[in-house]
Amino acid sequence: MVARSVRVALDLLGGDRAPDVVVDGALAALAEDPHLHLVLAGPSDLRPRWDAVADRITLLPTDEGVGMADAPVRAVRGRRTSVRLAVEAVRNGAADAVVSVGPTGAAVAAAVTELGKLPGYRRPVLAALLPAAAHPVVLVDVGAHAGASDADLVRHGRLGSAYARAVLGLDLPRVGLLSVGTEPGKGDPLRKKADRGLAGSGLHYIGLVEGYDVPLGGRADVVVTDGFTGNVVLKTLEGSLALAASNGTASNGTASNGTASNGTAEATGPGSRRAATLLGVAGTVVIGHGAAGPADVADCVALAASAVRDNYLLHLRAALDNPQPPSETAPPHAGPDEQHRSAVRPQTRPQARMTAAPAAT
Numbered sequence: 001m002v003a004r005s006v007r008v009a010l011d012l013l014g015g016d017r018a019p020d021v022v023v024d025g026a027l028a029a030l031a032e033d034p035h036l037h038l039v040l041a042g043p044s045d046l047r048p049r050w051d052a053v054a055d056r057i058t059l060l061p062t063d064e065g066v067g068m069a070d071a072p073v074r075a076v077r078g079r080r081t082s083v084r085l086a087v088e089a090v091r092n093g094a095a096d097a098v099v100s101v102g103p104t105g106a107a108v109a110a111a112v113t114e115l116g117k118l119p120g121y122r123r124p125v126l127a128a129l130l131p132a133a134a135h136p137v138v139l140v141d142v143g144a145h146a147g148a149s150d151a152d153l154v155r156h157g158r159l160g161s162a163y164a165r166a167v168l169g170l171d172l173p174r175v176g177l178l179s180v181g182t183e184p185g186k187g188d189p190l191r192k193k194a195d196r197g198l199a200g201s202g203l204h205y206i207g208l209v210e211g212y213d214v215p216l217g218g219r220a221d222v223v224v225t226d227g228f229t230g231n232v233v234l235k236t237l238e239g240s241l242a243l244a245a246s247n248g249t250a251s252n253g254t255a256s257n258g259t260a261s262n263g264t265a266e267a268t269g270p271g272s273r274r275a276a277t278l279l280g281v282a283g284t285v286v287i288g289h290g291a292a293g294p295a296d297v298a299d300c301v302a303l304a305a306s307a308v309r310d311n312y313l314l315h316l317r318a319a320l321d322n323p324q325p326p327s328e329t330a331p332p333h334a335g336p337d338e339q340h341r342s343a344v345r346p347q348t349r350p351q352a353r354m355t356a357a358p359a360a361t
Contacts, residue, residue, distance in 0.1 A: 003035045006305040009095035012042025013065030013082035014102020015297075016290050022101065023049050025297020029305075030056055032298060036305055039095045041085040058094070060085040065102070068290060072105030076113045083107055087114040090283045097304035101274075101288035101297060108144050108278065108287075115283035118320065123148075124280035125156050126227070126287060127163050128234060132217030138164050138173075139214055141227040142234050142276050148226035150193035153177065154201050159279040160222040161203050162319035166312055168221065176209035176220030178229065183208070190226075198224070202323060215240075238274075275300045277307065284313055 010026055012019045019042050026038055030053050037056050040046075044061040047054075064081045066074050075083050083102055087110040089095035100107040108124055117124065125141035140160035141148070148156065157175045164173035177195055179187035186208055187195070198205045206220055213219045215237055225233070274289030274296045284307050288300040307313070 003033070004309045005035045005037065006033075006097070006308045007037045007039055007095045008301050008304045008308075009039040009041065009060075009086040009089040009098040010297075010301065011083040011086045011098070011100035011102055011107070012040050012046065013062075014100040014107070014290075015288075015292055016068070017293075018065065018102070019043065019046060021292065021294055022297050024294035025292070026050070026057075026301070027053070028294055028298040029301035032302065033305060036301070038301070039086070039089045041082040041089070060089065066106040068103050070103065070106070072103065072109040075103075075106035075110045081106070081110075084110045084114065087111055087283075087285070090285075091115055096308040097284035097286065099286045099288065099297075099300045099304050101290060101292040101300065103290070104143050104287055107285065111278055111281045111283065111285045115281045115285070118280050118282060118317070121155055121159065121280040123152055123155070124278050125159055126230075126276040127160060127279050128230075128276045129167065130214065130237070132215055134217030135221070136168060137214055137217050137220065138168075138222045139230055139233065140222065140224060140279070142230040143227045144278065146226070146228040148190070150190055150197050153190075153194035153224055153226065154197040155280075157198050157201060157203050157205070157222065157224045158320065158323065160224060161323075162316050163277070163279055164221050165319040166315035167310075170221055172204050173221040174206045174219070175203045175222045175224060176206050176213065178211065178214070178223050178225040178233070179208040180210070181208065182210060194224075275303050277303070277312075279316070282313075284308055 012022050015022055023046060026040060027050060030036055030038065039058045039060060041060040041062060043063050044059060047059065050057050062080045062082050062085055064079055066081050066083055075081050083100050083106050086098045086100060090098050091114045112124060124144050126144040127138055127140040128142045130137045130139055138160050140156050161173045161175050164170050175198065177191060177198055179191045185192065195208060209220050209223055211233065214223055214233055274292050275286055278285035278287055284304060286300050286304040288296055
């Protein structure tokens with residue numbers, strides 16, 4: 001089947017090594033996907049870089065970027081910044097999705113201002129899909145907002161559960177709250193209140209989980225936390241994978257060159273896929289790591305294009321509007337593993353492998 005043509009807007013001036021690395025990533029993404037069209041927001045003097053594929057690129061000219069040390073409001077207050085123009089392209093129908101590897105706060109501010117928030121969700125969150133040992137794990141929030149209230153964490157759980165249903169094809173995602181122990185009552189006052197809120201949320205809440213449940217999987221499909229903690233968890237995982245890769249072979253059989261022992265590409269160490277999806281806004285927004293290289297940028301674009309082709313936003317909205325799972329799940333007496341297996345649809349959606357996310361700003 002011929003892939004659907006997709007238009008992805010890309011912020012050329014976002015990232016530690018912009019614009020050169022971002023342009024390199026854009027060209028790599030075009031080479032990988034013949035049905036991709038890019039809407040690039042950045043300096044017009046970069047045009048010669050893409051002369052060979054000029055028919056597949058639209059330029060939104062601007063020389064204004066948002067630096068990592070700038071306040072997020074700089075992205076939206078009376079300025080034609082590259083991230084704002086890229087997000088505006090989605091709002092105006094000139095693009096189907098947007099990607100930025102610039103400051104997270106700026107990208108979130110632009111997305112909220114230009115696209116708006118989904119009803120009932122006051123704070124968008126970043127969700128990273130991690131290749132855990134047992135099964136993929138959705139970690140949310142990983143840096144959209146550093147702090148959170150107990151009510152925010154419940155909303156994080158709803159968004160994360162809906163994302164797992166939309167992307168992983170799970171009818172009954174198991175939701176866990178990250179804490180310092182699994183026993184009831186563990187954690188600080190925020191975690192204790194959020195634990196009670198999630199227990200009464202109507203989600204398939206399995207209780208508290210610990211840090212090792214994120215890379216190992218098995219207990220929860222969705223792990224909920226605040227953006228500060230989630231970002232620290234991801235950076236720690238990234239460093240651990242890099243250390244394992246530098247020692248020759250990671251524990252999952254991945255060699256230091258980023259290739260698994262069976263010859264398939266894996267996201268690990270320096271070659272990690274550094275991307276996360278912004279949930280809670282009325283558009284498809286992918287935010288990458290500020291230290292992204294060309295391959296990371298290309299991965300972000302590929303993730304955005306895949307989300308559009310899979311009608312991710314439509315499925316996410318449907319999951320949020322219909323939180324109760326279908327009735328064809330396992331009987332009440334079935335064990336947890338049997339219940340979980342019965343809740344997986346035969347046809348699951350494509351999965352992105354990610355092991356790091358943007359910094360909280």
